[in-house]
Amino acid sequence: MSDHRGTRPKGRESLVETVESAARLIAKARQPAIGGLGTDVDGVRAALALGLKIGAIVDHAATVYERVDLRVLSDSGVMVTTAAEARHRGDLIVLVGPGAVAWAGHASVFDNGGGLYPWRGPRGVLCIGTGGARPAHMAIDGDVAVLGDDLPLDRVIGLLRARLGGRPVAASPEGLDVTAIDAAALQMKAASFGVVVADAHDFDHVAYDSLMALVKALNAETRFTTLAVPAHHHGRGANLVSAWTTGGRLPVGMGRGYPEQDDWRFDLERAVGAGEIDALVWVGALGPELPEWAGKVPTVALIHHGAQECRADVVIEVGVPGITHAGVLTDAIRDGFAHVEPRAPQDLPSVAEVLSLLSAAIKDKAA
Amino acid sequence: MITQLKGGTVVDPVSGETRVRDVFIEDGRIISSPAAGEAIDQVHDCRGKIIMAGAVDVHSHIAGGNVTMSRLLLPELHVNEAPGDAGLPFSTSKWSGYEIGRLYAEMGYTTVIEPALAPAQAMQTHLEMADIPIIDRGALTVVGNDDHFLSQLRAREGRTAIRDSIAYALKASKGLGLKVINAGGPAAFHSGLRTFDLDDTVPHYGATSRQIVSALLTAVDDIGVPHPLHVHANNLGAIGAPDTIDATIAAAEGRRLHFAHIQFYAYGKDADGSMRSGAEQIAAALAGAPNITCDVGQVMFGSTVTISLDLMKQWSGSKFASPRKFSITDGDAEGGGVVPFAYKAKNWVNCLQWAIGLEIFLLSPDPWRVLLTTDHPNGGVFTSYPDIIHLLMSADERARWLESMPEKVREKSSLASMTREYSFEEIAIMTRAAPARLLGLHDRGHLKPGAVADVAVYDDLADRAAMFRSASLVFKDGRVAVKDGKALGWIAGRTSILTPDYDAQMDRRMSDYLNDRYGLGPAAFAVPEAAFGERSIFKVEPCRT
Numbered sequence: 001m002s003d004h005r006g007t008r009p010k011g012r013e014s015l016v017e018t019v020e021s022a023a024r025l026i027a028k029a030r031q032p033a034i035g036g037l038g039t040d041v042d043g044v045r046a047a048l049a050l051g052l053k054i055g056a057i058v059d060h061a062a063t064v065y066e067r068v069d070l071r072v073l074s075d076s077g078v079m080v081t082t083a084a085e086a087r088h089r090g091d092l093i094v095l096v097g098p099g100a101v102a103w104a105g106h107a108s109v110f111d112n113g114g115g116l117y118p119w120r121g122p123r124g125v126l127c128i129g130t131g132g133a134r135p136a137h138m139a140i141d142g143d144v145a146v147l148g149d150d151l152p153l154d155r156v157i158g159l160l161r162a163r164l165g166g167r168p169v170a171a172s173p174e175g176l177d178v179t180a181i182d183a184a185a186l187q188m189k190a191a192s193f194g195v196v197v198a199d200a201h202d203f204d205h206v207a208y209d210s211l212m213a214l215v216k217a218l219n220a221e222t223r224f225t226t227l228a229v230p231a232h233h234h235g236r237g238a239n240l241v242s243a244w245t246t247g248g249r250l251p252v253g254m255g256r257g258y259p260e261q262d263d264w265r266f267d268l269e270r271a272v273g274a275g276e277i278d279a280l281v282w283v284g285a286l287g288p289e290l291p292e293w294a295g296k297v298p299t300v301a302l303i304h305h306g307a308q309e310c311r312a313d314v315v316i317e318v319g320v321p322g323i324t325h326a327g328v329l330t331d332a333i334r335d336g337f338a339h340v341e342p343r344a345p346q347d348l349p350s351v352a353e354v355l356s357l358l359s360a361a362i363k364d365k366a367a
Numbered sequence: 368m369i370t371q372l373k374g375g376t377v378v379d380p381v382s383g384e385t386r387v388r389d390v391f392i393e394d395g396r397i398i399s400s401p402a403a404g405e406a407i408d409q410v411h412d413c414r415g416k417i418i419m420a421g422a423v424d425v426h427s428h429i430a431g432g433n434v435t436m437s438r439l440l441l442p443e444l445h446v447n448e449a450p451g452d453a454g455l456p457f458s459t460s461k462w463s464g465y466e467i468g469r470l471y472a473e474m475g476y477t478t479v480i481e482p483a484l485a486p487a488q489a490m491q492t493h494l495e496m497a498d499i500p501i502i503d504r505g506a507l508t509v510v511g512n513d514d515h516f517l518s519q520l521r522a523r524e525g526r527t528a529i530r531d532s533i534a535y536a537l538k539a540s541k542g543l544g545l546k547v548i549n550a551g552g553p554a555a556f557h558s559g560l561r562t563f564d565l566d567d568t569v570p571h572y573g574a575t576s577r578q579i580v581s582a583l584l585t586a587v588d589d590i591g592v593p594h595p596l597h598v599h600a601n602n603l604g605a606i607g608a609p610d611t612i613d614a615t616i617a618a619a620e621g622r623r624l625h626f627a628h629i630q631f632y633a634y635g636k637d638a639d640g641s642m643r644s645g646a647e648q649i650a651a652a653l654a655g656a657p658n659i660t661c662d663v664g665q666v667m668f669g670s671t672v673t674i675s676l677d678l679m680k681q682w683s684g685s686k687f688a689s690p691r692k693f694s695i696t697d698g699d700a701e702g703g704g705v706v707p708f709a710y711k712a713k714n715w716v717n718c719l720q721w722a723i724g725l726e727i728f729l730l731s732p733d734p735w736r737v738l739l740t741t742d743h744p745n746g747g748v749f750t751s752y753p754d755i756i757h758l759l760m761s762a763d764e765r766a767r768w769l770e771s772m773p774e775k776v777r778e779k780s781s782l783a784s785m786t787r788e789y790s791f792e793e794i795a796i797m798t799r800a801a802p803a804r805l806l807g808l809h810d811r812g813h814l815k816p817g818a819v820a821d822v823a824v825y826d827d828l829a830d831r832a833a834m835f836r837s838a839s840l841v842f843k844d845g846r847v848a849v850k851d852g853k854a855l856g857w858i859a860g861r862t863s864i865l866t867p868d869y870d871a872q873m874d875r876r877m878s879d880y881l882n883d884r885y886g887l888g889p890a891a892f893a894v895p896e897a898a899f900g901e902r903s904i905f906k907v908e909p910c911r912t
Contacts, residue, residue: 041494042900052456074442077692082487082699084885089557089697108886116514116884119571192559193697219682223559225697243438244430244495247445247460257450259460261442328490328898331891334699336432337490338891339898352900 015316015349016357022281022300022314023361026054029279031255033057035268035294038233038286039302040327041337043351044241047283050359052254057266057277058242059251061288062235067263068200069228070239070249072209079215081195081225082335083107088114092191093138094126096211097153099199101133103229109333113139126187128160129153129202147184148176154207160185161214189221199229230332233286237330237337269293281358285318285351302355305348319348368408369393369401370845375413375824378791379420381800381813385792390418392820395845399816413824416839419795420814421477421821423802426597426627426662427743428674429467430481430495430506432488433703436694437672437744438462440705443690444670454856468500469854470750475823475838477860478803478811481506482546482597482627483676486513486892487699489540493862493894497904500857501848503821505806505864507597508542509676511579512553513700515880520574520582527870529582530589534869535877537590541864541894541905543806544594545587546627549601549677550579553701556679563679564601565614576601577618584622590867591910593807595623595660600632603680608632609645609652616656625805628664628742630724637779642719644780646726654732660805662740665724665755667747668712674745676701684708699884710747715773720746722769722780728759729785734796738805752798753835759789760831807908808863820845861906 026032034047037060051058060066072078086093087109095101104110113123122141127134129148148156151174159176162169164185169178188194196215200208211226218224230236239249246252246259251266253259264270271277272293282290282301290301290310301312304320321327322340325348331338349357372390379385391398391407401407428434438445445461452458457465471479479499484492484506496504510516510533519529537545551574552563558570565576580598587596602611612632616624626632635645653659670689675681678695681704685693689709696702710717724746731737739756743749758765762785769776769783777783789797803812811819824840837852848858878889885891896905 045498049456070439073436073439073694075692077440077688077694077705079695079697081697081702084699085557085697088884117571193557219695223557223697225695239439240435240491241494243435244464244498245457245460247438247447247463247466248442249439258447259457260447326897328494331887334487334885334887334891336488336892337494339490339893339895341890 018314018316019354019357020361022316022358025298025300025313026279026281026358027362031057031277032279032281033268033271033277034281034283035059036061036283036288037238038284038288039351040234040321040329041237041241042327043283043285043321043355044238045245046352046355048242048245050355051252052259053359054362055255055257057251057253057268057271059266059268060235060238061233062231063267064200065231065235066239066250068203068205068208069231071205071263072212075205076209076212078212079219079225081227083109083227083333086195086227087112088116089120089193090123090195091121092124092126092187092194094128094188094194094196095130095135096128096196096198097202098131098133099202099229100197101127101130101135103199104135104197105137107332108137110135110138121192124187124191126184128184129156145184145187147180151176153202154210157207157210157214161210161217164188164214164217188218188224191222191224194218194222194224196224196226197229198226233288234329240330272296282312283351285320302351305346316354317348318351318354319346321350324348325350369405370409370411371407372411372413372418372822372824375416375418376827377418377814378795379814380792380796382815390814390822392822392842392845395820397814397816397818397820411824411840415827417791417825417827419475419823419825420799420812420818421823421841421843422475422798423806423808423812424471424476424479424740424749425738425802425805426482426740427479427749428481428483428745429479429499429504429743430464431483431492432485433483433674433676433696433705435491435495436696436703437674437705440692440694441672441707444672444707452853455854458854464495464499468502472501472841472843472849472854473837473852474750474752474835475825475841476502477821477841477843478503478505478808480504480543480806483548484508484540484542485676485698485701486536486540489892489894490898493541493904494898496862497899497902499860501843501854501860503860504862505543506862507544507546507594508537508540509546509548509701510536511547511550511583517554517569517572517574520578521572526585526589530586531869531873532877533583533586534590534867535873537592538866538869539889539892541862543863543865543908544592544597545583546597546599547580547583548599548675548701549603549679550576552576552601553676553678556682557697561679561683565611565618580615580618584619584624588622591912592865593908593911594805595625597625597627599627599677603631603677604634604684606634606636606642608634609648612649613652616652616659619658621658623658626659626661628740628746629661630664630666630720630727630746633723633727642716642779644719644723644726646723646730646780649727650730650732653736660736660738662738663724663727664740664742664746666710666717666720667741667751667754668710668717668721669747670707670709671744671747672705672707674703674705676703678702678704680704681706712771713773715775718772718776719779722776722782725758725765726780726782726785729787734793735801737797738802739798753832756794756835757831760794762786762788807911859902862904863906863908865910866907867910
């Protein structure tokens with residue numbers, strides 16, 4: 001990659017020329033990659049189509065979501081609910097890990113008690129392994145209960161699972177009173193519809209798997225489910241589009257002419273570090289910005305207008321779905337796709353438009 | 368442009384007797400014959416071949432949040448292994464929408480209905496369906512377990528208000544029909560119940576399953592939905608469920624009702640309390656109730672995944688998951704459960720399920736009312752349809768399969784003694800004419816002049832499975848989409864929808880409700896054309912008047 005800032009197209013004619021520069025950069029690559037993928041449904045569709053055509057590795061920046069949340073789904077399965085159900089029906093919200101507390105604070109999911117189900121009892125909150133963090137803006141009936149503030153999540157979840165299953169634990173494991181564990185277990189069993197909130201960033205896949213097992217076990221006697229902190233930069237939407245397009249989640253590699261899923265082989269940061277990637281298309285309409293590790297490869301960056309200086313070889317400013325142009329995005333509050341109109345329309349190309357132009361400018365490898 | 372399909376044996380009971388004749392296509396429609404002197408642009412030699420209308424599947428889970436959940440849950444069941452042909456990107460990506468479109472088309476299917484369109488997730492279902500190439504699609508809007516509707520029943524709101532709220536859900540979600548799943552069961556599961564029968568009451572709403580079904584049957588007729596209420600009844604998979612079917616038919620009180628995957632309810636009780644075939648009771652119920660239609664939900668062997676909005680059933684079934692994992696989504700109404708399952712050819716219960724499905728077909732009083740499905744993928748994958756057709760058309764083939772099965776299957780079902788063999792005409796009715804008519808899609812399922820030129824041409828092979836697996840030719844809207852069992856390229860199909868009218872006050876009421884529930888207005892749940900960019904997706908079908 002060069003040190004100078006790449007030129008940005010001015011106007012549509014310039015866009016075509018810039019796309020041709022990008023196409024030349026990609027066409028000579030032996031193993032191209034498409035990363036970031038912070039874009040709307042049509043942008044992801046276009047990225048996957050381009051990826052198949054050029055045999056690229058394709059991934060989204062929300063790698064933790066994929067490697068923890070979605071991995072546990074495929075390893076053991078999950079029990080999940082929507083934010084609206086959690087708000088209205090949940091009579092015990094269990095915040096597991098500091099990320100859950102932070103999200104509950106700023107996402108406004110629980111800032112009112114929800115009123116659709118008048119028969120619901122008071123809403124309790126239990127913080128598990130949150131490192132002292134407590135929710136600031138939640139509507140709560142009574143005090144926040146706490147368990148294992150200073151314990152690693154995998155440890156406190158393990159202890160809780162043991163006691164819920166009626167198995168013994170050490171008299172005072174790591175300073176945690178067994179009666180405190182039992183009190184938390186009893187509170188969970190007593191809930192009519194409990195909701196565990198967790199942020200995959202606080203876990204490795206083993207601990208997250210253990211958390212899901214705890215929730216499944218609770219359903220033997222009552223109803224319990226989970227609400228995951230949403231993936232950043234439309235990571236959930238991108239993975240869902242990948243699932244119905246390629247058959248599976250991201251990352252995928254398409255060098256063999258069909259999509260293959262492999263977390264290690266197609267980990268972009270690893271592959272770039274190992275010198276396996278020789279051209280990168282970074283899609284950052286919704287962010288994130290080009291990561292440091294991308295500096296090692298020739299890069300075409302699709303960045304949102306007004307983004308900070310981008311050190312890519314070719315930089316193309318694109319619009320932002322929901323801001324400059326309409327698009328379909330997942331809405332975390334209702335856990336579904338929604339069509340969003342632009343709030344401040346501008347004549348900027350969409351990711352789908354640029355990637356389609358790019359695809360058209362690259363001769364088919366088989367041709 | 369005029370295309371001639373020359374000299375084939377046309378099996379189209381809607382337009383007349385089976386006979387050798389030419390079929391003509393002009394501008395995407397069937398015509399009787401070209402005008403005198405009009406040039407024929409393209410001739411396909413169909414001598415020795417069987418020509419039918421493109422097939423129509425009334426119930427197959429091909430799109431939506433739960434289908435995609437199954438993709439994410441079970442990567443090991445669909446590992447991609449080969450590139451697709453040129454011009455068919457992602458066509459070999461297993462379980463992808465592209466593969467679904469290709470595989471259906473290659474069997475001669477040209478219209479497929481997704482039976483579980485959850486209103487809160489309508490956009491995803493439509494996005495997925497729009498990415499299924501070649502075939503036309505439609506979806507059934509799921510109602511009956513959502514808080515708004517149940518609150519209407521609790522408040523004893525009038526027939527018009529219920530009609531309007533259901534019409535709103537149908538129109539907003541862009542459905543082609545209405546479906547209810549274990550009426551009230553998923554709502555009861557949210558509240559902790561683990562069983563739910565026709566006269567059980569949904570906690571907190573005071574409405575029974577019977578009342579829900581009855582209100583929806585009336586609403587379907589009041590709205591003028593061409594497809595009868597599509598009912599996933601209570602007690603799916605339970606021994607004794609034929610009684611539930613009888614009771615539900617009685618509850619319909621003569622109104623039109625379609626039972627989904629009725630095989631899963633045809634489990635009678637033996638003297639020792641174990642399962643035996645209840646197919647005869649089901650067949651008798653169907654014979655006595657001409658207002659009732661059903662699809663079978665035939666079980667076929669192999670690893671598959673069960674996808675259902677029947678949370679209660681999926682939770683109880685999760686202990687049989689194979690591989691041992693599952694997902695349960697407590698959604699804003701039903702949500703969904705995804706539980707992998709393996710039907711084993713050496714397991715007598717699975718074999719009996721297989722036999723019961725075939726018995727229902729063979730005891731069917733009317734091919735217009737008993738339709739071919741596997742409830743894909745719940746009973747088996749849709750690519751097993753050709754094998755099922757072969758089994759229905761050949762008693763010898765059934766005997767061959769039965770030979771290797773446990774003796775209990777012969778003891779607990781009458782399949783071995785059944786000699787009936789389906790004719791081509793019955794197959795054409797069951798897989799084409801009947802589902803199209805039942806869905807209100809009057810321009811397909813037959814080859815009368817004016818019909819959409821969706822046509823399947825098959826080699827007349829003794830091996831009916833091979834015959835129906837790989838169509839010799841498939842025309843979609845008059846264009847050749849498949850040749851020699853291989854899709855030629857991506858053609859974009861359409862999604863059929865209904866747009867019923869309702870009182871404008873319902874818009875305001877639903878806006879308030881959605882804002883209360885989600886903090887978001889109706890726009891967040893809408894499925895506008897604009898969401899599909901340049902693509903033209905939707906085709907509006909008429910309601911009954």
